[in-house]
Amino acid sequence: MFQQVLNWRTLLALLAILIVSGTVWYSSYLAKKIKEDERQKVELWVEAGTYLLNPANTDMEAMRVPSLVTTHNKIPIIETTEKDSIMQWVHLDSAKVEEGWRSDDKVKDPNKNSFLLDKLDEFRSAKLRVEWTDPKDSTKRNRYYYGESQLFKEVRYYPLVQLFIVGLFIFITIQAIRTSYRSTQNGVWAGMAKETAHQLGTPVSSLEGWVEILKETHGDEDFVPEIEKDVNRLRLVSDRFGKIGSTPQLDEKNVVGQVRGMVDYVQKRAGGKVSFAVQTKDEDVRAKISAPLFDWVIENLLKNALDAMEGKGKITVAINQSPTDVTIDVTDTGKGISRQNIGKVFKPGFTTKKRGWGLGLSLSKRIIDQYHKGSLTVKHSEVGKGTTFRIVLKK
Incomplete structure (x- = not known):
């Protein structure tokens, strides 16, 4: 019983399940690590911006901050007040931002830009944000909502892509096996049918000869036509089997x-x-x-x-x-x-x-x-x- 269950197909299926499960788990692990890293990058971006805005910071370190703010990451960020009023944004599609302005909006208020508002709702629903409190005024707090980077999206969707590829591979493999099985089965059917027709051919031909002799010697007997019918029936059966396997x-x-x-x-x-x-x-x-x-x-x-x-x-x-x-x-x-x-x-x-x-x-x-x-x-x-x-x- 154990040997019937534990055949090569079962082992292959278990191996495929282990590979896919391991890949999904590792991809989830990487996605979690990237998510934590991106949050740290956003926090660093906020700190760097705060450092840059402080007029007291005029040393060499301050000269490196603009580069850090603009090139350290490509995470889309929207900065708002504590009441979620949009102040500024970075790493968003500029063309879509331009499309989001109303034609009658001469001031170009970001809180009326449809694209920015949709993105803010998207980031807010994902609960991805960092809050900054002014050390000099605790009532002044800004919020930095951010989205997923392209790398994070690719890692997150990678298991789905892989599952689709594996599923497609399994489907093609099953279809190939079924086609091969049907081809083999058809060959067996055709071989059996032709062999049966071949084996019947000789005795049927002999019986047909004997029927002709009976018709000459006992043509008036009632049993002769019945024997002839049965022999003709055997010939029909032989012909049927002979047609199996050929068009x-x-x-x-x-x-x-x-x-x-x-x-x-x-x-x-x-x-x-x-x-x-x-x-x-x-x-x-x-x-x-x-x-x-x-x-x-x-x-x-x-x-x-x-x-x-x-x-x-x-x-x-x-x-x-x-x-x-x-x-x-x-x-x-x-x-x-x-x-x-x-x-x-x-x-x-x-x-x-x-x-x-x-x-x-x-x-x-x-x-x-x-x-x-x-x-x-x-x-x-x-x-x-x-x-x-x-x-x-x-x-």
């Missing part, structure tokens, strides 16, 4: 005629307690199909319906057409399919019957979806009342 030729056929032929064939072998009905508004409904493969699908659906009804009930085949599509609904009054099994009915090997390989519906879906470019789905099913399978063909 079949699609010819325009009357779908109603094809369906009625298969209904008649199955009805003769169904017993008297099962009734059949073919419903259609038009007896000439045409679509491009491979007749042997299409008949195989209809036969599989009808036999599947018979098995679900356990020898008694009704099977209805409704055929409708639109300008673009032909729809064929095969409905039975059998035991139905439970909700948890509806998604599994077309998977190879799935069956609820005591006998059978669980390949009939899977093969049928492959024939309709891949070879006819249509669709085969479970339209409706209710436990105890029956099931409807729907085939849609392009006209």
